[in-house]
Amino acid sequence: MSSALILFAHGARDPEWAAPLRRVQAAVRDRAAGLPVEIAFLEFMSPTLADCAAGLVAGGANKILVLPMFIARGGHLKRELPEMLAALRAAYPDVEFALGDAIGEHEAVVRAMAGAALDALGA
Template identity: 30%
Template sequence: MKSLLIVAHGSRKAESNEEVRQLAKRLQTESNTYTLVSSAFLELAEPSIPDGIQYCIDQGATEVLVLPYFLSAGRHVSQDVPSLVHEKRLEHPEVSIKMAAYLGAAEGLVGLMLETAKQVQCNRCSAKEVCAYPSCIESS
């Protein structure tokens, strides 16, 4: 079974972590490749990356692809996440655990950004002009 694990930084703001979980659910719905799509966090939220990988394995995954949901190759992308993935590889040599490139390296990102920039109306606050996101989001 193939699984995809979306790995984000994690936030003190619960709504931000929930956005990542909802993204994983949307990917699960639209994916023809992965039987399971889940999410995990580097810090500040649960599950942790090792726990997220373990969850995929416990659900029967024989292949786990970790996709870092980061825009640049900072320390987390270049060191922290690979280190945690490597530890799980050593713990589960029978499972293929691989890392995809971080989101910021995706070939289609430039086109996506240009297309997003064309969207004047905010989907969150229905502003007719460019909104001051994230100030349009209700604070908790």
Template identity: 30%
Template sequence: MTAPALVALAHGSRDPRSAETIGALVDEVRSTRPDLRIEKAFLELSKPSFQTVVDRLVRAGHDEIVVVPLLLTRAHHATVDVPAAIEAAMQRHPGLKVRATDVLGLETSFLEVLDVRLREALRRSRVRELDALVLAAAGTSDALANQSVARMARLWGTHHKLPVTAAFASAAPPAAGEAVRAFRAEGRRHIAVASLFLAPGFLPDRAAELALEAGAVAVSEPLGAHPEIARTILARYAVGAVELVPV
């Protein structure tokens, strides 16, 4: 019995660095489970599209697919766009079983990845001292999704024993620059910003630009390809594969 195929489904971006980073992350997953058929796909803006990948898998004989949405929060893309794409795929291929797992989400283990990326940024900027941190994320009109980022920021701050503010690149205040200026108004001068984005693109670039203009001493790169994120993708897949098994 062939194991279900795994499709790592990202949103997509016009920035080619985004698709390259998602590709590197999927390669990381493949290196861990070479026995599985693993594909990357995008909801929009990048290629290959989800429907193209599904067609390819069906032609290869796969009749079960587990989709892991590469989204850090459960907002509009997770609750509307992903289910709509899956429904369209199953309508086009009668008999095909597709199961979407929970989103990648904000696992506490991702704090380790944040730390790795931030240490890289601090080395590049030759920064040795910090007195505040900003956790910059995409932001959404979904208050619960933004609250999950704020919880992540509090956990991160507790770990480092530093004040941390969550900031957002769109849809919700404060912006990264505003968060940095608020800390500077308190007299803090060594403020670093961590990018809680999965891949590069317009929003992380904008957040970094605003933060540096406001006086941040360093801004990290997005999470990118990392073994911990690959492990989380496979953990989500394992749950989805079990749910496809008939009771």
């Protein structure tokens, strides 16, 4: 089975907004050589989730984890993203699409943000 990872982010009008996500993408690629890792955006930026998934499927991926790069599960992740995944599953019935938890809900990320906050304070 050929796996791939999509880092799914909100998007913004300012293209510089995506720079930290590209750093995450590069770090994942460094740690998992050969794993296709792409970034998809909900709005304002491209590629969309559908376009990103199409490219990965065309490249041979048949198991794709969509990892929301959001602090928490809000409306986009509770309503819109499940609808998008349902459409992808219908379009690619032979591909397994899995949905990860919002990145900000992972304990390691919570601890890293707390540490960064204390570092900013100088504590």
